[in-house]
Each structure stands twice: as structure tokens, then as C-alpha cells.
Amino acid sequence: xxxxxxxxxxxxxxxxxxxxxxxxxxxxxxxxxxxxxxxxxxxxxxxxxxxxxxxxxxxxxxxxxxxxxxxxxxxxxxxxxxxxxxxxxxxxxxxxxxxxxxxxxxxxxxxxxx
Amino acid sequence: xxxxxxxxxxxxxxxxxxxxxxxxxxxxxxxxxxxxxxxxxxxxxxxxxxxxxxxxxxxxxxxxxxxxxxxxxxxxxxxxxxxxxxxxxxxxxxxxxxxxxxxxxxxxxxxxxx
Numbered sequence: 001x002x003x004x005x006x007x008x009x010x011x012x013x014x015x016x017x018x019x020x021x022x023x024x025x026x027x028x029x030x031x032x033x034x035x036x037x038x039x040x041x042x043x044x045x046x047x048x049x050x051x052x053x054x055x056x057x058x059x060x061x062x063x064x065x066x067x068x069x070x071x072x073x074x075x076x077x078x079x080x081x082x083x084x085x086x087x088x089x090x091x092x093x094x095x096x097x098x099x100x101x102x103x104x105x106x107x108x109x110x111x112x113x114x
Numbered sequence: 115x116x117x118x119x120x121x122x123x124x125x126x127x128x129x130x131x132x133x134x135x136x137x138x139x140x141x142x143x144x145x146x147x148x149x150x151x152x153x154x155x156x157x158x159x160x161x162x163x164x165x166x167x168x169x170x171x172x173x174x175x176x177x178x179x180x181x182x183x184x185x186x187x188x189x190x191x192x193x194x195x196x197x198x199x200x201x202x203x204x205x206x207x208x209x210x211x212x213x214x215x216x217x218x219x220x221x222x223x224x225x226x227x228x
Binding site: 001031033035040041042043044045048050055056089091093095097102103104105107108 | 153157159160203205213218
């Protein structure tokens, strides 16, 4: 199926520092998402993004979080500053945008905040 | 608000048998879309099958099929002729037609034994 790429696969960072997670969505997709998963548990919705704007976000999408996709490059999730509870696997997903269309996920970035 | 519930945390079955995984959902919308995903041991999240709420026929893809019972807000996943490589965590998810947010259940861990 369609491939979403995430870079890096694992990021280790000290608490309080900034981190940027990168996602290369499927080329013709228009909607982009970030999900957070802790210890193989539930996939928690963070945010979705369309046409340069955040469309919806959850309570987990704290003020320290931001997303952007400058000039059609990577779709990024930035956390500044990081906290211990931000340690998790972050999955990027994309879809063509129609509500019935399927989300396709990347392999995830494991973020370890020390 | 959307909600997806998977009550089975873990199931073990013998190879080549049929297994059903349960999922119930809550939504205020009359039109919605239901999905099943599989998360492998490597963490990869793979789309399996989708059911549109307006379709009466149960979706089928390969050895995956759905048992869609709309009056019960239920969307069970049936895997026939299970194989060892079907061992994974299975997530049920849904999206209303008026949102692009996809909400996931807590997952069911399937172990297929030889």
C-alpha cells in the first residue's frame, strides 16, 4: 500500500530540549495526522492538518506542541520544551481527505525523553 | 463524541481456525466509516478493511471480513483460516462523516498458536 515515511525511527533527548519529528506523507494526500502511542497501548489522536492549518486537535496536543508543513516538504511535529511524559511512539498518517478515505501510517518515531 | 470500545484485551486461537474480534462504537452522526488496522510486532500499522455505514453488505478482503450490526453499533472483525503471521494487535477505528478525526479502540492482541 501507500507509504508514509518517518524520520528518525528513534530519538533520545534530554527533558526541556526541543525535538522535531519528521513525516513524509503519501504524495497525493492532503490530510495529515499525528497520533501518540504509549507502550503499545491505544492510539491517541493528537492533531490533523490540512491546507496549512490545524483542523482539529485533542487535549493531548499541548501548547508545547506545534505542527507545520512548509512548502510541501516534511510534515513536522515539534515539541518545545519536551517533558518526561512526552516519551512515546509518535505515528504520522495521511489520507486523501475525503472522510471515507483510509489513513495510512508511517512506521513511527520512538521518542525517549530523559 | 466518537468512542470506540474493544473489550477483548487478548485472544489465543489455534492455527487454521476462525476468530472474531469485537468492537462497538458510539457516534451522533448518521454517516460514518469504520476501519480495522493491525499492528505487527515491529510496530507497523497496517490497514486491513473498511465498512461504510450506509452499506448493508459486510465488507470482505481476503481472509478478513466484517460483521456489521448497525442497530447494535457493532463492527466485528472475522479472520478465517488464521495463520501464525496473523498474530498481532488489532485496532478498530471510526470516523464520522463531518470530521477527519479517526478515533481508535484500545486494541485486541491476537495470538495464533501452531
